[in-house]
Amino acid sequence: MSETQAFFRETAERVLADSVSERDAEAAESRKLPEALFAALEETGILSMMAPADVGGVDASLADTAAILQAAGAAAAPGPLLETLLGRSLLARSGAEAAAGPLTLVFWPEADGPLPGDRLWPQPPVLHDVPWGGLVERLLIIAPSARGVRIIASQPAAWTIEPGADAAGEPRDRLSAANLPVQVTEIADAGFDELCRTAAVMRAAQLVGALEWCFHRSAEYVMERKQFGRELGKFQAVQQMLAELADNALAAAAITDAAAASPSRALVASARSRIADAADAAITIAHQVHGAIGFSREYALNHRTRRLMAWRDDYGSVHHWRRGLAEEFVGLTRDAFWPAVADAGLSQPA
């Protein structure tokens, strides 16, 4: 972690410690936005950090933003944090009016739909699983355009909202509409796939934060809890499980750091695929070593493990990333394969 990233992470940890609690995760399950958290993040400038400096951001790199999101994942911070960070930077880059407060976004890989200048979208698609869709002021649909990327902004109030939730209990709503008022802007120097990868890395960072929390808490817990007259952590069977969890935590963090520093197709796909296995291991092992207490709603573990379940297939399913990674390399000759995969997997020095 670079000095800047360590600084961002520490700042985020401080803000999170003061403004978010396990109660916020519970409140999110009753569709309540964590207002204190978003106010504190607004005040420190974190919510706009990815936006260009001339419009109030600090032009933070993906790696810097990932450092913040790791802290947020570790804290099980609810709310459309990723969406607000990315959405604000996209609005700013496209020259659209800035949005206050949290917003949400979805990726829509189609070339049709409204173009810059259009005011109305007669038949927008039905949107599924929109994070906090009915509870924010602004919804951005990110779509490709001939020149780059379109940002199709609308008010959730103009959509029909059917509330839903993910495994963590956070809102994921179904939105449908007809004759939707929209404001369409464009970013010429951005690619749709590149933005999908950016979102995928941001989600990866949250997953890594939650995963590392599971590892650290489990390593502490097994030294606190005694059975048969000694700490659980003194049993070899438990030590072997914790070692496997350490393996997975280190692997997930290492490949995510690489993807955040250099978000190539191969590294992002690798990160999202590898984290999925690490998340499965973390869920299984953290719960197993915690025993019954970890299963209770009251104990903090479930807020992390349920987010691992909810997040692993966001912004590109695990299947999508794995298949895409394979397709980059199948058909190469036996001797061309290593150079191709090795060069694609190398993060570029910053």
Added chain:
Amino acid sequence: MTSASSLRLELPSLPAAAEDLRREVRAFVDEERATGRLPPPRRVGLGFCPDTTRRIAERGWIGLTWPKPYGGQARSALERYVVTEELLAAALPVGAHWVADRQSGPVILRFGNEEQKREYLPRIARGECFFCIGMSEPQAGSDLAALTSSAAKVAGGWRINGRKIWTTNAHRVHYIIALVRTSPGDGARHAGFSQLIVDLKAPGVSVSPIIGMHGDHDFNEVLFEDVFVPDEALIGAEGNGWNQVSAELAFERSGPERWLSSFRLICELVDVLGADAQPSSLEALGRLLSHLLTLRQLSMSVASMIQQGRPPNLEAAIVKDLGTKFEQEVVRVVRDITSAENLTADGRGERLKALLIHGQLWAPAFTIRGGANEILRGIIAKGIGLR
């Protein structure tokens, strides 16, 4: 003791020189292939070929990180990492010099005296002098400290008696570094061990083969009967053997050989698998590739730690635990895709078929050699504060 919260690796950054070196190694590999000296392998495992070793030595790629006075090139651990992964991925038969370059040489460099460095290192770097590892014994496998081979002090040297086992290539290399008991240790389990360099041609040394279940002769048993070695054979201080071996094992555990052993199976699979493969096959392959790139990232980060002089014992144990399990998984997944896609039916995919059989036969050894994974996980548990 490291606490769980500090378990984090830094992002490695390869110097530009390392990428130049990578191009040189790839050109060398192309040349070996063009001249027919490197046919696509039909077997898993490090081939043993002194001629190849000498050609690699001529390029200066053995002892790459060692100081120039000892025949090295004074280059960084990350550059060595690049050479290592390129040679292994291409399946160059590097077995002759591998142990000397990876661990025997570094142990001599770190703990040996000036005479030993001048005696052995330049010859290793020239590809003329090969080593094997003398650690395991019939009654001391995972429990290495239970070893009973001993060296008694005699005038002008040491007299060694005992037995070493699973010594890869002992029948075709020049020296063994034997870990032996040189004093009772006074009850402290890890005290009283020392490392001695023994010429495998010395009177009293006998080497007998152990044929593996894959049918190959890689392993041996080495018997020492009243073998005399001079005082100059002792590496480091008498009694410091355990510390030296721990350092040596960290070199052994984090390199690409701990996750590339079955890599050629993926190469053969990709060669015959088209983009029209079933989605489930592509997904399984993509998953393997993501583990491969992750292991590589970890391995590069550990090379950075070594370069910075930080002891990577915990991290190296993690890389080997993950890497060797991956090597076994490669065999299973490639087998399953081969079967699902019908790639070796009716006489097709003949090389893939041969490699798969040999890979399956080798696979059980991946998670045993160089420290069984249960032992590695014990090291990890200690590193994260559980013991």
